[in-house]
Amino acid sequence: MQYIGPDFYNISDLLKEEELLIQKTAHEFVQNEFMPVVNEHYEKGTFPTEIATQLGELGFMGSSLPEESGGAGVSNVAYGLILHELERGDSGLRSFVSVQGALVMYPIHSYGSDEQKQKWLPGLGSGELIGCFGLTEANFGSNPGGMVTKAVRDGDDWIINGSKMWITNGSIADVAVVWAKDEEQIVRGFLIEKGIDGFSSSDIHGKLSLRASVTSELSLVNVRVPDSARLPKVEGLKGLLSCLTQARYGIAWGMLGAAVDCYETALNYAKERKQFSKPIAGYQLTQAKLAEMITRITEAQLLVYRLGRLKDEGKMTFQQVSMAKRNNCVLARDIAKISRGILGANGITEDYPIMRHMANIESVYTYEGTHEMHTLILGQEVTGIAAYDS
Amino acid sequence: MKIAVLIKQVPGSDSALPLTGDGTWIDDSLITFVMNESDNYALEEALRIREKINDGEVVVVSMGPDRVQRVIREGLAKGADRGIHLEEDGQIETDPLCIAKSFTSVLEDENFDLVLTGLQSDDTGMGQTGILLGELLGMSTATLGIETDIQSDTIRVKRELESGWFQWIKLPLPASVSIQSGINQPRYPSLKGIMGAKKKEIKIVAQSEHRPDTKWQSLNRLFIPQTNKQTETLNGDADTIVNRLVEILRSDLRII
Ligand SMILES: Cc1cc2nc3c(=O)[nH]c(=O)nc-3n(C[C@H](O)[C@H](O)[C@H](O)COP(=O)(O)OP(=O)(O)OC[C@H]3O[C@@H](n4cnc5c(N)ncnc54)[C@H](O)[C@@H]3O)c2cc1C
Numbered sequence: 001m002q003y004i005g006p007d008f009y010n011i012s013d014l015l016k017e018e019e020l021l022i023q024k025t026a027h028e029f030v031q032n033e034f035m036p037v038v039n040e041h042y043e044k045g046t047f048p049t050e051i052a053t054q055l056g057e058l059g060f061m062g063s064s065l066p067e068e069s070g071g072a073g074v075s076n077v078a079y080g081l082i083l084h085e086l087e088r089g090d091s092g093l094r095s096f097v098s099v100q101g102a103l104v105m106y107p108i109h110s111y112g113s114d115e116q117k118q119k120w121l122p123g124l125g126s127g128e129l130i131g132c133f134g135l136t137e138a139n140f141g142s143n144p145g146g147m148v149t150k151a152v153r154d155g156d157d158w159i160i161n162g163s164k165m166w167i168t169n170g171s172i173a174d175v176a177v178v179w180a181k182d183e184e185q186i187v188r189g190f191l192i193e194k195g196i197d198g199f200s201s202s203d204i205h206g207k208l209s210l211r212a213s214v215t216s217e218l219s220l221v222n223v224r225v226p227d228s229a230r231l232p233k234v235e236g237l238k239g240l241l242s243c244l245t246q247a248r249y250g251i252a253w254g255m256l257g258a259a260v261d262c263y264e265t266a267l268n269y270a271k272e273r274k275q276f277s278k279p280i281a282g283y284q285l286t287q288a289k290l291a292e293m294i295t296r297i298t299e300a301q302l303l304v305y306r307l308g309r310l311k312d313e314g315k316m317t318f319q320q321v322s323m324a325k326r327n328n329c330v331l332a333r334d335i336a337k338i339s340r341g342i343l344g345a346n347g348i349t350e351d352y353p354i355m356r357h358m359a360n361i362e363s364v365y366t367y368e369g370t371h372e373m374h375t376l377i378l379g380q381e382v383t384g385i386a387a388y389d390s
Numbered sequence: 391m392k393i394a395v396l397i398k399q400v401p402g403s404d405s406a407l408p409l410t411g412d413g414t415w416i417d418d419s420l421i422t423f424v425m426n427e428s429d430n431y432a433l434e435e436a437l438r439i440r441e442k443i444n445d446g447e448v449v450v451v452s453m454g455p456d457r458v459q460r461v462i463r464e465g466l467a468k469g470a471d472r473g474i475h476l477e478e479d480g481q482i483e484t485d486p487l488c489i490a491k492s493f494t495s496v497l498e499d500e501n502f503d504l505v506l507t508g509l510q511s512d513d514t515g516m517g518q519t520g521i522l523l524g525e526l527l528g529m530s531t532a533t534l535g536i537e538t539d540i541q542s543d544t545i546r547v548k549r550e551l552e553s554g555w556f557q558w559i560k561l562p563l564p565a566s567v568s569i570q571s572g573i574n575q576p577r578y579p580s581l582k583g584i585m586g587a588k589k590k591e592i593k594i595v596a597q598s599e600h601r602p603d604t605k606w607q608s609l610n611r612l613f614i615p616q617t618n619k620q621t622e623t624l625n626g627d628a629d630t631i632v633n634r635l636v637e638i639l640r641s642d643l644r645i646i
Contacts, residue, residue, distance in 0.1 A: 001460055002422055018584050021464060025578050059581030072581035 056127025070125020080253035087254030091360035092212030104131030170216025266339035391446035428508030467579035490522035524566025
């Protein structure tokens with residue numbers, strides 16, 4: 001079996017047999033079940049929520065978590081390959097699964113009480129329940145530590161007030177992981193159930209990127225929850241950032257999938273499209289573009305592969321994840337642009353996936369730590385000096 | 391109910407098919423291999439039968455070099471209980487009777503109630519293995535199955551005939567049925583299935599233990615058909631042209 005995608009450096013040889021079969025399964029699932037409807041949803045600005053249970057049945061939700069936490073216990077490389085295939089389809093699909101697995105199931109698995117795990121993880125794993133992650137606020141994006149959402153202790157309960165912005169799956173979620181500061185300014189996580197008093201959501205309209213994904217604003221007005229809704233094993237920004245590390249890891253693989261789809265579309269087109277005397281692939285200018293793209297894709301493959309094995313060995317650092325997220329977003333952005341050009345006028349239509357990817361990549365470039373923030377993380381790592389105030 | 395599903399690994403339809411130097415087979419070092427299409431449907435049918443009667447065992451069986459273990463694992467990942475791999479370490483066998491005899495020698499002691507195979511393999515396209523095997527094992531046989539209905543000691547099979555005709559037949563078990571592509575919707579292997587498959591048993595049978603000594607048929611030469619373009623201009627009055635055109639469509643191109 002072979003890695004599905006350009007394989008200039010024989011990545012296939014590095015992957016285990018079951019990892020390849022997992023990629024193949026994800027690939028076929030996305031191509032057969034999701035691609036026929038993607039343009040329709042992208043146009044309407046909706047997400048096919050009915051696909052959630054199919055994703056759950058296959059084991060794609062939180063797949064690298066152990067079975068008792070609703071996952072399938074696959075390697076981190078296999079998990080990455082799944083996200084690679086989902087994002088080859090559309091970032092909206094990959095975002096859906098990233099949020100569910102890395103930002104909702106992971107914190108409940110790592111920081112939740114047994115009761116919380118029992119209540120939420122089976123349904124989230126099977127896709128019967130949907131989750132969202134509420135961190136960003138209108139005035140606090142790159143600087144989440146500044147958040148103003150408040151959780152005030154009231155007897156055995158907490159009263160939460162604030163609002164969260166840009167929340168993927170917000171209005172379709174059955175449970176929201178909401179981050180708020182207590183009276184001592186300590187950031188805490190809460191599991192807020194859909195429908196409780198004072199908790200509401202509204203969708204953000206007019207997005208020109210990640211259209212096949214629901215993005216919402218969450219509003220919390222005197223929301224009263226018992227202490228048992230608080231994630232007991234996490235306190236402060238650190239724990240919260242560990243969720244982001246999980247999600248960013250998957251994004252790095254996902255962006256590679258989007259880049260591969262753009263590159264392969266452009267390569268096939270260039271071999272067939274004839275201008276003047278031969279296919280445009282036969283001209284040096286096109287070949288320079290293709291050579292550049294295959295080189296950068298190969299670099300990115302090696303980057304995420306190595307990162308995945310480090311994660312499997314428990315040695316991965318968040319700075320390494322920053323490097324891969326940062327690199328692969330830029331890579332995907334550049335490759336989408338170059339590929340689009342190769343398709344000429346056809347490249348701007350929905351008959352080809354490139355413009356859709358190109359628009360999606362803009363969201364991914366910004367969310368889960370902007371390009372600049374990851375630059376600063378790497379800068380701090382190599383110099384020992386933080387260029388941002390903490 | 392014990393069900394065997396014969397699965398062949400064949401070159402993927404988008405693989406280039408380079409021939410070996412001596413032109414007797416394809417150079418398979420350059421090919422991506424996949425599960426034979428109709429075998430995938432046969433496997434799905436077997437899994438559904440097992441689910442319907444809520445009992446039984448599905449065994450996937452494949453013959454070929456080591457790489458065929460991948461399609462066996464894929465079958466196990468989809469839910470088959472165990473696998474049997476008939477090793478082939480030299481030239482791939484292409485004689486269907488030889489192949490059926492190999493399978494017979496390995497499967498006869500297993501006493502399967504049902505053998506399901508794909509209708510034909512996408513590489514050599516003989517469509518013989520299932521029937522020959524059924525005959526050698528003393529089973530009732532049917533080909534071109536497009537629907538099955540299992541009973542306790544019989545199986546009803548809907549067969550696809552020519553010109554849009556169908557036929558329901560009833561076969562006593564044990565039976566061997568070949569399955570047409572498209573009869574069901576094959577499942578995707580779940581991650582749980584894929585991880586679980588690693589622990590399932592694959593029995594390996596060495597070539598010396600199954601390959602018959604005699605060979606009845608062999609491939610002489612493979613070649614890539616030459617495509618040549620011919621242009622014929624039709625002249626004459628309308629009747630002559632139309633007559634000639636109809637003749638071409640009917641007897642040369644056979645499309646009317
Ligand atoms: C489609 C979509 C889905 C999202 N989903 C979620 C979600 O599910 N949950 C959630 O919590 N959030 C989500 N987000 C929010 C996302 O994480 C934030 O948009 C992101 O963190 C950036 O914040 P911001 O938009 O406020 O930009 P800002 O932080 O205001 O940044 C604006 C610009 O300034 C730059 N900048 C900021 N600080 C510095 C500095 N110190 N030095 C140099 N440059 C700097 C940034 O890099 C950026 O270029 C989503 C966003 C989008 C677009």
